[in-house]
Amino acid sequence: MNEVLQQLTLEEKVSLLTGQDFWSLPAIPRIGLASLVMSDGPVGVRGTGYAPDDPSIALPSPTALAATWDVALAARAGRLLGQESRRKRVHVLLGPTVNLHRTPLGGRHFECYSEDPLLTGEIAAGFVAGVQSHGVGTTVKHLVGNDFETERMTVDVEIPERALREIYLAPFERVVAAGGWGVMSAYNGVNGAPMASNGEFQDRILKREWGFDGVVVSDWRAARDTVAAATGGLDIAMPAMDNPWGPKLVEAVRAGKVAEELIDDKVLRVLRLAARTGALDGFRLPDPPLDEDGAAVAHEVAARSFVLAANDGVLPLTGNDLTRVAVIGALATDARVLGGGSAQVTPPHVISPLDGLRAALPGVDVAYAVGADPRPFLPAASGPSWGSFELDLDGYDFTVATGTVRWIGDLPGGCDVATVTSMTLRTTMSPDVSGEHLLAISGFGAFELTVGDQKLYEGSLHPPGTGRADLLLHPREQRFPVTLEAGVTVPVVLRQTFEPGMAHSVATTLGHRPPGPDDEGLIVEAVELAARSDVAVVVVGTTEQVESEGFDRTSLALPGRQDELVSRVAAANPRTVVVVNAGSPVLLPWSDEAAAVLLTWFPGQEAGAALADVLLGVAEPGGRLPTTWPRHEEDCPVLAVRVEGGTLAYDEDIFVGYRGWLRSGASPLFAFGHGLGYTDWSYGLLTVTESGVDVTVTNTGERPGREVVQIYLSSDAGTVERPARWLAGFASVSAVPGETVMVHVPLPDRAFQVWDGGWKTIPGSYTVTAAHALDDPRLTATISVAGSSPAAEAGRED
DSSP: OOHHHHHHOOOHHHHHHHHHSBBBBBBBBGGGGGBBEEOOOSSSSSBOOOHHHHHHHHOOHHHHHTTTTTTHHHHHHHHHHHHHHHHTOEEEOOOBBBOOOSTTOOTTTTGGGOOOHHHHHHHEEEEEHHTTTTTTEEOEEEEEEOOOOTTTTTOOOEEOOOHHIIIIIIHHHHHHHTTTTTTESSEETTEEEEEGGGGGGIIIOOOOOOOSSSSEEOTTTOOOHHHHHEEEOOOOOOOSTTOSOHHHHHHHHHHHHSSSHHHHHHHHHHHHHHHTOBBBBTOOOOOOOOOEEEHHHHHHHHHHHOOEEEEOOOOOOGGGOEEEEEESGGGTSSSSOSBSSEEEOOOSSSOOHHHHHHHHHHHHHEEOOOOOOOSSSBBBBBBBBBBEEEEETEEEEEEEESSSEEEESBOGGGGOOOTOOOOEEEEEEEOOSOOEEEOOOOOOSSEEEEETTTEEEEEEESSSOOOOEEEEEOHHHEEEEEEEEETEEEEEEEEEEEEEEEOTEEEEEEEEESSSSOOOHHHHHHHHHHHHHEHHHHHHHEOOSBBBTTOSSSSSSSSSSSSHHHHHHHHHHHSSEEEEEEEEEETTTTTSSSSSEEOOOOOOOHHHHHHHHHHTSOOOOOOOOOOOOOOGGOOOOOOOOBBBBTTTEOEEEEEEEHHHHHOOOOOBBOOTTTOSSSSSSEEEEEEEEEEEEEEEEEEOOSSSSEEEEEEEEEEEEEESSOOOEEEEEEEEEOOOOOOEEEEEEOOOOGGGEESSSEEEEEEEEEEEEEEEETTTEEEEEEEEEEESOOOEEEEEOO
């Protein structure tokens, strides 16, 4: 590496630290260095732009992956995305996200794993190992304190030192210890310094204390100060747009403001990453693992992640006993399979809940009613009444599947973003019913919409001067009524124009809603269908305008009239199963009225097929909650995201998530770790040894199943305030009916330590609890810790 470094001029060195475009660093062919290419994750690999003929596998959301409590499955998901990265010629995947669920209002929590640092770190470490097994780098993000979206670009987060070490930095430390090759710094500041320039975290802790030998890359446009970022531990500033490095950094080095030795260290880190990912001549990529079937992995993660929160025995359904199944809810056909923002990809297909159940029940009348539509924007034009959707991008023609067009980065067909100034979508519509149809435009830029010979709109949806981030993350919609006759085909043309250079980010939708009942009429139709059906499956959830990157939620309530829909359907049919399609907690005021409640997160492209398997008992709902679900908002120990004077204080210190719930004494609706299955488990014997905890469990039910054994610690030892219980380890086990198996859970030294200027083991007596969930303890043992191997007494289930 040093020999290569010595061949580079200062200008070349700095170029390797500065984004050359939106996604990549420049190549230097004379030293055998290819361009290092990055791509957004973590549910799929988008690539550097939108390629109509090259879709991306869409896995379930990270909250779903964490709900499996399965490190090996996380590694398999990672291997799939490493494989996808290689296929798309991507060297570095921008993920996983290990920020914590500090408040359930966090708008981007679907992209994070859990409220618990240990569960977050273990799942992330598995995922990272899987991705990097293909020689594809990861960048664990966002270091640190980006646990919310409000004013995230500028806010300074005040985090006590103990909370930083025990809670917020812990998942990053775990991934670094597991060999992660990259870290992404956050937009926000922490304790007085912007993270992209924060030498305390990026240099002293990350690189020196933890021994991190990888690269620190900025979040996009987070690096704003040339010298402060260079001396504050940042290695790569992205993207090219508004970049403070390049010639400015060269000038700073020559002026003596930044030492060239510091630049050399950064370049060596970039070269090391290039060697690890096969972008530097003379370094061989590892042999790839066995090929993963993308659809199969997406299906398995989805089914394993579903949390059966409540069940009076209605599930699993028996197909032979069904004649009519009512499937209700707008999200039953327009499945929310991934969250909004940078985590979005275009999958090859999406199996909706309705399609999944119809395919699984070929001899059953699977009938559908909208019931309640929570979507504030009209759904994309699609279906048999529409023709093909033909796009003309300044002369480059291609076809899309629906009336939605999205990309970030490179343009389709290699079009030059500097010259592209227009896009035209052409299609036809032959309505099924006559009457007043609603069409809509959402997106940014200037639009012209014509239907037949009617020009319905010409103008811009946003006011002049709206910033790029607001344009992308806060699209607007304009609706237009138009009277159409059934069976009469009309051409529809939507033309969009851009300012030069703005076409690198597009999020445009042509929406449509046919004539139909009003909101009350939709609910009445659904209730009537449910009343004459054997079972009602109601799909409710959030929308992209509720859960997305760029903003926090204002409420945990389901949008629209979905709560009312569930209550009225449950009153009409006592066999009502509610499927909750949300990436993170929502309020469920009707939970006691439904026969079963199944939490499915954002379940990825195979959503409906996995749902059908779980509802019909082909697969067990194996998920456990990675985050507490509240009964009432006011019960949450941390709720508001209140920035005051540019600062957000984490005054609760270490009492985040279930730690805070235990301290407050409030009872949530569903506790951390909760999840039912289709069988029952008894816990037999708990033994603490020098290597950890051994637990025997028996499947006492009538079906094969999977149990997640959760180990919690508690102690009154020492004078430092600690949570009433904290997660110390976990492991899963599978068994057939009547089978007894033993599971081993290691207990790391860190489980007994607190941060007090350094990691210190607190000697004394500890209670070890083996539990089905935080609020469902099964076995306990007492151990004595004195800085050496603990002695223990075994415990049996009461």
